[in-house]
Amino acid sequence: MRKILLLAVLTVGAVTASFAQASKSKDEGKFSIGLEAGLPIGDASDAYSFVIGASVKYEYPVAQSLYVTGSVGYNAFLTKSALKDLGAKSSYGFIPLKAGLKYYIQDGFFAEGQLGVVFSTESGGGSAFAYSPGIGYSFDGGFEAGVRYEGWPKDGATTSQIGLRLAYRF
Numbered sequence: 001m002r003k004i005l006l007l008a009v010l011t012v013g014a015v016t017a018s019f020a021q022a023s024k025s026k027d028e029g030k031f032s033i034g035l036e037a038g039l040p041i042g043d044a045s046d047a048y049s050f051v052i053g054a055s056v057k058y059e060y061p062v063a064q065s066l067y068v069t070g071s072v073g074y075n076a077f078l079t080k081s082a083l084k085d086l087g088a089k090s091s092y093g094f095i096p097l098k099a100g101l102k103y104y105i106q107d108g109f110f111a112e113g114q115l116g117v118v119f120s121t122e123s124g125g126g127s128a129f130a131y132s133p134g135i136g137y138s139f140d141g142g143f144e145a146g147v148r149y150e151g152w153p154k155d156g157a158t159t160s161q162i163g164l165r166l167a168y169r170f
Contacts, residue, residue, distance in 0.1 A: 029060035029067075032144060034167025036073065044159045048077040048092075051161050055096075065104040069114060072097050074121075077159075093121035096130050096150075108138045110146075118152050128154035132163075142169045 038051030055073025062068050076091040084090055100114030111134075118130040134148025144167045151160040 029058060030169045032057045032059075032167040032169040034144070034165045036075065036163055036165050038075070038150070038161035038163035040077065040159075040161050042160045043157045044077070044161060047080060047083055047088075049080045050078045051163065052076050052078065055165065055167075057167070059102055067102040067104075068099070069102050069112065070099045071114065092125075094152075095119045095121060098130055098132065100132075104138070108140075109135070110138065111135050112146070112148070126154075128152040128159070134163075136165070138169065143167070144169055 034055050034057070036051070036053040036055055038053075039045075040048040040051060053073055053075035055071050057069055057071035059067040059069045073096055075094045075096065077094065078091050079088050096116060096118040098114035098116030100112060100116075102110055102112040104110045113133045114131070116130045117127050119125075119127045130150065130152050132148045132150040134146050136144060136146025138144045144165075146165045146167075148163050148165070149160065150163050151158050
């Protein structure tokens, strides 16, 4: 599991670094670092009360207003009190690794979709497919806010959330 995670992180790093080196236009790619919060919904809301995390994202321009994105992060799903009373851990960790497209609609507003894989940090937790459509706004000065739905279907159940990302772009 750790070898797969390390390989995934190194791959994203190499790809984003090569995009950053290749970009010579005025509208170069940008990194962002953000804090994330979410409300579990669907199957996940039975076990978890809240999601907290952080992420790093890179966006590279491929056409006017259209960017290819790559991101990696960490999400901690906080367990509900009733389950903790029964001996469950207080939180479960996940590392989403995603790529996608981001389209700036007008005046800082954007729509985005990403696909990828999420890795559990728990022993034997495995991995799952990940998808996340969302919308947001990029403010002058580098700040960005976005809202998304994120789902991780696996074995007939979907771990999902409505997430908020507050980030700084540089």
